Each structure stands twice: as structure tokens, then as C-alpha cells.
Amino acid sequence: MSWDYPKPYVIALRAESADIDEFDHVNNAVYVQWMEACAWQHSIELGLGFAEYQALDRGMAVLRHEIDYLASAYKGEALQMATWIAHSDQRLRMDRYFQLVRLADGVTLLRAKTTFVCIELSTGRPKRMPAEFVQGYGAVMLPEQTA
Secondary structure (H helix, E strand, O other): OOOOOOOOEEEEEEHHHHHEOOOOOOOOHHHHHHHHHHHHHHHHOOOOHHHHHHOEEEEEEEEEEEEEEEOOOOOOOEEEEEEEEEEOOOOOEEEEEEEEEOOOOOOOEEEEEEEEEEEEEEOEEEEEEEOHHHHHHHOEEEOOOOO
């Protein structure tokens, strides 16, 4: 697979009937759900699942999505969603990149960037990242010249 950046975290997906809209392709909101699933699975793999978020009273909440829908996915197609931690100020913000590829022909269907902000779960207010976030997410962050 030709990924935009090295060492992606990748999940396998398949476009199902429930994902298809009136235009007979995967609805744009489904792509966002796939991004969220990919991000959570990656976080869990890094030892930062929701249980850890609760124990630390911290979480990474979406501040902004930037999505380029490049081509459509259709019912039954096998896909792969990749993600990377692109940048973090190691205080409040972190950027995550995404790339969705159709397996049959290797075409990139989506590129996206999500900016997260660290919040205190008990108040919902922005709060500095705990050391566990800095270390866990920082361990897989793209080098600056790559991002």
C-alpha cells in the first residue's frame, strides 16, 4: 500500500449497506465515523483507551476536522484507513492525519486532519496533557520534516 507517511496505524473496513446514501455511495458522515474508530483503536493500542482517560480525568476531544473527499467508496468495497499522530504541542493540542484507501485499486479516497484539544473530563475545560499522553502519543509522532 502506498501511504502518505511512514509507519501508519491501519484498520480494515468494508462499506456495508447501512453506509450507503441516496447517491449510492458511502455517506460523508460515515467517513468521520471510520476516522473516529481508527483513532480510538490506535489510542487503545498505545495504552490510552477510555478507561485510562477516565483514570487520568483527561481526554482528547475533537476541535476541528479538515477532510478532503477525493473519490467515493461503494457497497462491498474493502478499504483501509490509516492514521498518524502528526504534531503535538505537548500541552493542549494534537493533530492526527488520516488516509483512506480502496484495496482493489490502491486509490486514496480521503485525506483528513483532525485537531484535538486535551480536556479535563470532569469539567469539559481545556487542561494540560498528562505525561501519559505526552509519552504515549509522542512515541509515535511523525518527525517534523515528515508532517
